[in-house]
Structure formats: structure tokens, C-alpha cells
Amino acid sequence: MILATAFVALLALTDVHASWEEWWTYDGISDLLDVAPFNGFGQSFHKVLNNRTEGNVVASSLSCMMALGMIYLGSKDLTRSVMSKALQVPEDQFEAASKFQAMSTVLEGIKGVELALGNKAFVSESTKILPEYLTVLNQSFNASPESINFLNKNSSSIVNGWVKNITRGKINNLFKDDDFSPYTKLALINAIYFKGQWKSRFEPGKTVKAPFYARPDYSVRVPMMHQNGSFLHADLEDYNAQVIVLPYEGKDVSMVVVLPNAKDGLKALEQKLDRLKLKDVLKMTTPTSVDLFLPKFKFETFIDLKQQLRTMGLRNIFSWTTADFSGITKSEKLRVSKIVQKAIIEVNEEGTVASVATGALIPNRFGQQSVTLRCDHPFLFFLTYNGSFSLFEGRVANPKRK
Numbered sequence: 001m002i003l004a005t006a007f008v009a010l011l012a013l014t015d016v017h018a019s020w021e022e023w024w025t026y027d028g029i030s031d032l033l034d035v036a037p038f039n040g041f042g043q044s045f046h047k048v049l050n051n052r053t054e055g056n057v058v059a060s061s062l063s064c065m066m067a068l069g070m071i072y073l074g075s076k077d078l079t080r081s082v083m084s085k086a087l088q089v090p091e092d093q094f095e096a097a098s099k100f101q102a103m104s105t106v107l108e109g110i111k112g113v114e115l116a117l118g119n120k121a122f123v124s125e126s127t128k129i130l131p132e133y134l135t136v137l138n139q140s141f142n143a144s145p146e147s148i149n150f151l152n153k154n155s156s157s158i159v160n161g162w163v164k165n166i167t168r169g170k171i172n173n174l175f176k177d178d179d180f181s182p183y184t185k186l187a188l189i190n191a192i193y194f195k196g197q198w199k200s201r202f203e204p205g206k207t208v209k210a211p212f213y214a215r216p217d218y219s220v221r222v223p224m225m226h227q228n229g230s231f232l233h234a235d236l237e238d239y240n241a242q243v244i245v246l247p248y249e250g251k252d253v254s255m256v257v258v259l260p261n262a263k264d265g266l267k268a269l270e271q272k273l274d275r276l277k278l279k280d281v282l283k284m285t286t287p288t289s290v291d292l293f294l295p296k297f298k299f300e301t302f303i304d305l306k307q308q309l310r311t312m313g314l315r316n317i318f319s320w321t322t323a324d325f326s327g328i329t330k331s332e333k334l335r336v337s338k339i340v341q342k343a344i345i346e347v348n349e350e351g352t353v354a355s356v357a358t359g360a361l362i363p364n365r366f367g368q369q370s371v372t373l374r375c376d377h378p379f380l381f382f383l384t385y386n387g388s389f390s391l392f393e394g395r396v397a398n399p400k401r402k
Helices: 036-052 061-072 077-087 093-108 131-141 155-166 266-271 278-282 306-311
Strands: 002-011 057-059 114-124 144-148 186-195 208-215 218-236 241-247 253-260 286-295 297-304 338-347 371-374 379-385 389-396
Touching (some): 036 077, 057 338, 061 077, 077 093, 093 131, 114 155, 186 389, 208 286, 253 278, 278 379
Antiparallel strands (some): 253 379, 379 389
């Protein structure tokens, strides 16, 4: 069995003219969705990923969890217990299914941005999947099954074609031809495409080449965007960092940038991530007049997640002797043989409002002093829904590297 997640994002920024409470009206999200498991898994995922990767990174703990959730609903006994603990979801699979279904419903209802979410089950022609498992996949994840001959040389093209379609052509070749073998029985895939536009655009003519300090003693010249505006902002003294919130059209989704105060402060910040709860941090922000400098960046990350998930306690699912996915099929013994994620992100000046002048300072109607936030050294970013959970997360270490 192969498990894969694919994620792509095209990002831009928007302007803020309201308080935390005005921006994030939850519209009943607390009644619909328990975000605790997704945030808990996301924190663990991000911490392990940062410890094992260097340079630019973009990933989606949410996409990974949704894909893992699809196989969790087919796990049994010890495997179910192990996965329940790692994913922080109930061992009662009906209750867990309702949480994933609620998340799918929330994602499908996001407004103001382009968000495409797809789940797919590619099933070997020789494997008899239990009807009740296919039913729960469809109900909780809207995942339709498709029969496939994994021995056929074009099987990777079929799977990659589905991913390419969901991600609007941004993610190609998630799988290679030799990723599938006679032992491959099931490929479960989650793919997400996101494109957000800002309301108050960065004027392209204001973008200039400026230094970005990849290290305190080493800089590269990159296109640096510039905008004056009122944004939700806070000084995080406990983390020796600053945070700024950059909402997208529609207010549902925001990009959160966490910038260390020191040019070499990213490592220390990442080591504190287990204490960094975004929702609590964002509640500390207040509307502030900010002179913002943000680099354009575009890069992709391909990660084989097998070792990361082992570190997070999911060794059981990769072993022939211990994995129990008899809730998927009774005719064959399954294990997870491969789990990968490919993600792409692009942040630039594109926006939906063409007639905004950003060269003039927007008056600070809240009576606060102006703050200059120059993102000219490594920082973290999160794409969040209503400040409640992260759609994806990453690190900009050097915008010049793809």
C-alpha cells in the first residue's frame, strides 16, 4: 500500500484594517470542527520536519494527516491504537471519521480564495476492498475509488495525472514508474491546491533588489516587496520574534509570518515550536501601522516522510509483521510501503486590485506608533484558516533558492 500527499500553493498578501475579533469570526467552526487533533499532529509534524530538514521548506501537516486518516479508518487492534495516539484522534473509528468529515466540510466551504481539495483511492485490480471501507472513504473524505493495474507501465502516469489535475498542473511526477510493484495494492492520495489574492496589492514598481541574510555573514540579493499598511502584529518577547498576520481575500485564510529578531535566530525559534500555539499567539496581535518588506519567493519541497513518521511513533504501519489493515481488505495483508509529499509555494505581487498606491503611509487610526518589519533573514510562515489550524507551514531560508 502506498500513501501519498501532494500540496501546492500560490500565495499573495492582503491588507488588514480590523481587529482580531473582527477578522476571525468563526461562523460556527467550534460547533462543527474539533481542531485539537489537527493542531496537535501539526505541531509534532512540524517539529520533527524542522529537525530533519535544512534550507527552504514547505509542507502540509494537514494534507499528511488527511491521507493518514484514510488508512486509519481501515486499521485494527494494535495498529489502530498506535495510529490513534500519533494522530491524536479517538480510537472509536466512527467518532474519528466524523472529525475528518467535519474537516473536509470546512475546507470545502472556505471563501474568497481558490482552494481545491481532492482525495483518491487507487485500488489494484487484483485486490478486493471491503465495501464498508469504500463507503467510509466516500462519506468522510469524498474519496472515490478507481481500479488500476499497478503492473502496467503507465500506472504512475494515471496517478500523476489525477494529482496534476487537482493541483492545476503545478505538481507533476509525484510518483516514478518504479514506485509501483506487484506488491502495490492501494494508493491513497490527498492533494490540495491553494491560490490566494490580496485586496491591497504590492505595487510591482516598488519591488527592488535588496539583501537577504541567509546567514549573518552572508547575503543574497532578492526582489523585496514593500507595502505600508495596518496589519495585526505582535512582539513575541518569549520567542525573541515578531509575528504579522496577512489575510487573503474573503478573510477565511491568512498567511502568518514569524520573524526572529536576530538574523541567526531561526534555529532557536524552531526549537521552541512545541510551545508555539498559533491561536494563542495570534490573540496577542493588535492592529498596527507596519512598514512591511517581504521577499518574493518560489520553491518546492519533496519529502519522503517515512522516517519522520517513524519518529512520531508510526513504526507499526510500515511493518509486514505488525501492520493490521484488515478493515480495508480481508484477502491480503497490507502495510504502508511509501509515504511522500511534494509541495510548491509562490509568493509575489499579484493581486486583484490594480489601482492601489502603496507608496504613501496609511495613517494609523489606532493611535499606535509605526513599526518597520523587514523580512530580510530566515523566517517561518503558516497558512491558517481563521487562525484556528494550519493548512500548511514552512521556512524561508534563502528566497533565491528554488
